[in-house]
Amino acid sequence: MHPSEIAQNLQRIKQLIAAAAAKSGRHPDDIKLIAVSKGRSWPQVEAAFAAGQLRFGENTVQDAMSKISRCVHPAIEWHFIGHLQSNKAKYIPSNFAWLHSLDSVALATKLSRLARQKPTPLKVLIEVNITGEVNKHGIAPSSLIHFIEELLQAQLAGLELRGLMAIGPPLANERALRAAFSKLRELRDACAPRFGLTGFTALSMGMSGDFVPAIMEGATLVRIGTAIFGERRKP
Numbered sequence: 001m002h003p004s005e006i007a008q009n010l011q012r013i014k015q016l017i018a019a020a021a022a023k024s025g026r027h028p029d030d031i032k033l034i035a036v037s038k039g040r041s042w043p044q045v046e047a048a049f050a051a052g053q054l055r056f057g058e059n060t061v062q063d064a065m066s067k068i069s070r071c072v073h074p075a076i077e078w079h080f081i082g083h084l085q086s087n088k089a090k091y092i093p094s095n096f097a098w099l100h101s102l103d104s105v106a107l108a109t110k111l112s113r114l115a116r117q118k119p120t121p122l123k124v125l126i127e128v129n130i131t132g133e134v135n136k137h138g139i140a141p142s143s144l145i146h147f148i149e150e151l152l153q154a155q156l157a158g159l160e161l162r163g164l165m166a167i168g169p170p171l172a173n174e175r176a177l178r179a180a181f182s183k184l185r186e187l188r189d190a191c192a193p194r195f196g197l198t199g200f201t202a203l204s205m206g207m208s209g210d211f212v213p214a215i216m217e218g219a220t221l222v223r224i225g226t227a228i229f230g231e232r233r234k235p
């Protein structure tokens with residue numbers, strides 16, 4: 001896709017985000033756009049950066065590293081949004097500011113050991129499987145309280161628990177999407193006071209096809225790839 005098209009897409013999405021924020025009585029600055037650059041070439045990332053985009057999302061370490069090593073601007077923030085295998089944990093704290101997909105205590109323990117040696121903590125979101133699909137990663141909603149208890153018992157220095165992440169239901173209508181996203185919001189609202197977690201405020205939800213209903217239900221981070229960079233080539 002031509003750089004000017006990427007810039008136009010970013011502009012249009014920001015307008016849609018602002019409109020959805022206004023409609024739900026929220027401030028547009030409370031919703032951060034993550035440009036999901038997985039599978040995209042370096043020039044595509046550069047085009048988005050040139051258009052002012054500073055947050056990028058990647059879902060594999062290998063694909064991300066080639067871009068992160070070239071893109072050294074200090075204001076750029078990289079978000080790991082894919083499922084993380086424990087043997088790749090070592091790459092996360094030095095390269096990413098956020099991990100959206102925490103789903104095991106073992107992984108958290110490993111990340112903590114690495115992150116506590118860094119000057120800034122790693123911000124983490126717990127991935128929740130709000131739709132109950134068997135092929136999806138994430139903690140079951142009914143196990144979330146217990147999972148957070150375990151995390152807190154493990155005293156994970158170097159990690160900052162910042163909230164929850166979910167992927168919406170596929171091929172769902174507006175009502176089903178909003179019901180799923182509201183479930184994630186309710187889980188966050190129940191967990192934060194229960195554990196006295198200050199800063200447990202983030203809701204990472206909404207992609208190209210469903211970011212408007214996600215914002216209507218309180219999304220603070222939207223992860224958008226296709227609507228910025230065009231269709232991905234099938235692997």
Ligand SMILES: *Cc1c(COP(=O)(O)O)cnc(C)c1O
Nearest residue numbers: 036059081207208223224225226
């Ligand atoms: C690929 C991906 C996205 C972006 O999806 P688009 O439909 O291209 O916007 C968002 N979140 C996760 C976890 C992804 O893997």
